[in-house]
Amino acid sequence: MKIEEKSIEEGFESNGYPHRVITEDGVEVFIRPVRPDDADMLRALFKSLSPQSIYFRFFAPIKDFPDHILERFVRINEDYEIALTALDQCGKMLGMACVVILKDRIHAEFGILVGDAWQGKGVGAELLLRCLILAKRKQVHVVWGKVLPENTKMLALGQKLGFTKKRASDANEYELTIDLRSLHV
């Protein structure tokens, strides 16, 4: 899937959310913005994660997510944050992705997480693609994120969506960057 191949109309229905998506791997998911009442589902998703997924997402071996951290993820300030979640047909949270817009309003950082059981089925690609489309609508120019070198899934996903990969000069990490101005969505 190339991001250019998806129009905004394809990505979002005019009547809003949740939007039903069949991933390239044939998994049915429902994508909608994250809401404050998602905290319990997010806690359950975090608890289900393997140590590796936690490390890949947070760059630290976090064992516990206190309420104030969970709240931070689900209380979205729409002025400068985009956060989408993917749910299964029973409403269970499978993953979430976010984009945080920086003070200059044209740069933003992404973060993404898919539950281990759902990885490699196209859920991450759908979530991140939709976050990028929304970021472009908010006039963001460049979206970037840090990725550990051993995180082959995220590096592959970035390549698939058109991110460029650069080794960060001062750390053992890659930076994935995408210029939304060159995307025709």
Ligand SMILES: CC(C)(COP(=O)(O)OP(=O)(O)OC[C@H]1O[C@@H](n2cnc3c(N)ncnc32)[C@H](O)[C@@H]1OP(=O)(O)O)[C@@H](O)C(=O)NCCC(=O)NCCS
């Ligand atoms: C990284 C992550 C978000 C990717 O989401 P995902 O749902 O697993 O990815 P997708 O299924 O959409 O796959 C996208 C691409 O990744 C690659 N990929 C998928 N599974 C893979 C695997 N097991 N090994 C290597 N690459 C893989 C493929 O290139 C795939 O494209 P394809 O459809 O052409 O095969 C998810 O694995 C995850 O949450 N990991 C832990 C947290 C994390 O690393 N976050 C990123 C740092 S912020």
